[in-house]
Amino acid sequence: MKAKSRPPSRKPLSKILWSGFGAFLGIYLVAIFGYYFSIEDNFFLLGSFGASAVLIYGAPQADFSQPRNIIGGHVLSALVAVCLLKVFSSVFSTELLCALSVSVSIMVMHFSRTMHPPGGATALIYVMGNEHIHALGWVYPFTPIGAGALIMLLVALLVNNLSQNSQRHYPTYWW
Template identity: 35%
Template sequence: MRRLITRHQPLFPCACWFKAGLGGGLGIALVAWLAQVSGQPFLIAPLGASAVLLYAAPSSPLAQPANVVGGHVLAAVVSLILRDLLPMDWWSVGLAVGVVMGLMVALRLTHPPAGADPIVVFMTDPGSAFLFAPILGGSLLLVALAFVLHRLPPRTAYPLSAAPPPPDGLPTEPIDDVV
């Protein structure tokens, strides 16, 4: 039972959690402002989850620019295609999420919030504009703010430096160690 309630996340100094909250609030406020001035639906729930990773866990491989933008774009493109090909049924949404997850892992663009993009697509049927208005614009704005924010004290290395690939090109650790 103790393992279920043990917190594995390290304790951060006040400045770090304050900066994380500031980044998340400012990032989502900027996306909401962009939605208001443009009249486009930039604000979607998965971007809120992206903000948590970008500003509270910037060292995570899942919070890197390629993962955030690439994961959302991949999820949106695949979801829009599947939405056109599949009937609107309970199993279609599950299939879309599964296909998106598999492709994100295979392409090393895993970004958990992007796993919710197929749900948004299947619930709202937004059309191809979804790729540009909330997905590309929103994720690029959040990543741009992360570049700026993580240069403020206390500084955080963001994005991570490129690690040299393993000799055979395949990871040696299990997937749980990577995420």
């Protein structure tokens, strides 16, 4: 358990400010979109999008932050959660479905090369959700999840490429 190295140094102020600006704009636009287009309780503003904001605005060069990972990780994990709940809700406990939704989502993201850690939260949110979220059924992977992830991605493309720092330019790869 002994540390092998020192922590990395603090990022430059410009990177910190760009990250904060991107996260603010991305989350704000998802919230505004949800306010005008969701039926009830702003379903668009989910905790997993906060984690996505950390990745795509704070670490835009990371593999987990690339477009295929953002969209694929969220949408595939949401599909897994809906499928598991629809097929096994009468057989398995909520606790077991929670564990299955995250573990199967991780395996699907590995197989599809779309690993995006917030995808696990997207699956868990659906399984743990209330009757309003469950009522979305097969719509959940596309809206709020797909639409919200797409809004976050579009903001990441704009904000990360406005920076003068070429190491911040985004994406590293599309597909």
